[in-house]
Amino acid sequence: MSLIGFRREEGEIEYLEEVEYSEEHLEDDLHEVIQSDPRLVMGTLTSRENSVLGSKMQLPTGKELDLLVCDEQGTLTTIEFKRDRSPRSAVTQLFDYASSLSRLTQEQFFELTNYESLDELYEAFDHEEDSEFDIGNFEKEFEDALESPQLMLVAYTITDDVRRMTRWLREAHDLKINCVEFDYYEKDDAEMFVPTIIGIEETQEIKEREESPKQKKYRRFHGELLERFNQKLPHVTGKSASSRNYLTLPTGDKDVELVWEFKGSPGEKELRVVMNFRYDDGERNKELLEKVLSTVEEGSLDIPEEIHSEDYGSSGYARFYITQGVGQLDDALEDEELKTWAVDRMVDFYEQLTPILDQDLGDSTSIQ
Structure with a gap:
């Protein structure tokens, strides 16, 4: 059994006990937690502000994308959730979503999202007047990201075969794909999610080569x-x-x-x-x-x-x-x-x- 101890100010140490998230929760619970604050999975990958563009988005293919996130620089990340173990088919699903997005024009894309236009999305972030990064830079990054978005698979347990597949995709094909595995702790009405990003070093190397x-x-x-x-x-x-x-x-x-x-x-x-x-x-x-x-x-x-x-x-x-x-x-x-x-x-x-x-x-x- 794994425990996490925490102490409130001037108080005794309290403990949260690790439990199987999938025993009491549905996949939608994990989805809602991360949708409410994407930093839980995005925070280790980037310090940039992120905005949710769509949840359970219906793509032109008829498939449903779990979550689509954009950061303040225009980078898109498609996220697939599995509440327990990650099946290999989840990686294929991410490929399907990315290929669908890459075939969309800007106008078609924004018809599917919570934003009406690129301008509205850009204005959703706090870009300062004298920032070096203007809407022209944002649009270029966005267009590149629409052609090849970042991919992320989130599950309680990332299986060995999925780890091997995604590592090969990063190393052999420079594909920006990460897996997020998390430990879950609870006690009474307190919960703690402890994410681990798999493949972050390889993804970072890919980004550096593109800089x-x-x-x-x-x-x-x-x-x-x-x-x-x-x-x-x-x-x-x-x-x-x-x-x-x-x-x-x-x-x-x-x-x-x-x-x-x-x-x-x-x-x-x-x-x-x-x-x-x-x-x-x-x-x-x-x-x-x-x-x-x-x-x-x-x-x-x-x-x-x-x-x-x-x-x-x-x-x-x-x-x-x-x-x-x-x-x-x-x-x-x-x-x-x-x-x-x-x-x-x-x-x-x-x-x-x-x-x-x-x-x-x-x-x-x-x-x-």
Whole structure:
């Protein structure tokens, strides 16, 4: 029997016992859990925001696709659920769904989804006005993803034959297909889902081979920051480097995040160390931001740079940050002082700010 222990603030350790998910649940239960929050299976693959485009979508072939997810960069992921063990036929189903999607025009595609157009889908994500990634980039990524979407099989147990098949598809054919196996724990009215992504390293290698020169530079820079950060705070994060202009580190609360982020046009770039508040409640975001800013004014934080704060996005999000001028991205790659600054300040943010927010955010947990 496997147990997970957890402790509430100032409380005794409680235990959740692992049980067979399929004994008491239908396949629809697993479907509904992940549909309500795709981060449960997508969070290890990407730090990007995801939106559900359709659930149990009826394709032109008459087949029903369990779940279709799109991230803020336009990448599509088709998801098939099996509540217990994964049959080999599930892989064939994913191929069938992908081939059906690849034959659709944009107009035909959006007739099947929760969105009316590509523009509406793009606007569903919080793209900032000065973001390097505009709707033109989004449409290109989306068109590529429609031609060849990511595939994901989710089951309580991924069988050995399915593991072999999907590994061969990744290694021999560069197919972005992952399996998600999860352990399920429960006690009284508490449940815990612990997912394991199978094939994530191979999938990451495939994505890296597809990256542009600029994306590779971002990945290299973020990779160096992560390596140094992990040396200073080992066992804090399991994140991998990002090919975007930013890299997000969760803080233990899904709606508060730490970020390294490049902003500005080529030749005038700056690097920021950021804390974002992304609650659905805009007033809550302002409250937490004001709490941190008041602590800064009192001199309780040992952060020498000027702290900037602002609202952002269309959902009432808030953030504060410090910044350093960079110039060109190539300059950042060669600037050892900049990298040291970025890592040291991120460590300061983590060590000094998360304790201040613990009273509001509840128990601290490890960054994932």
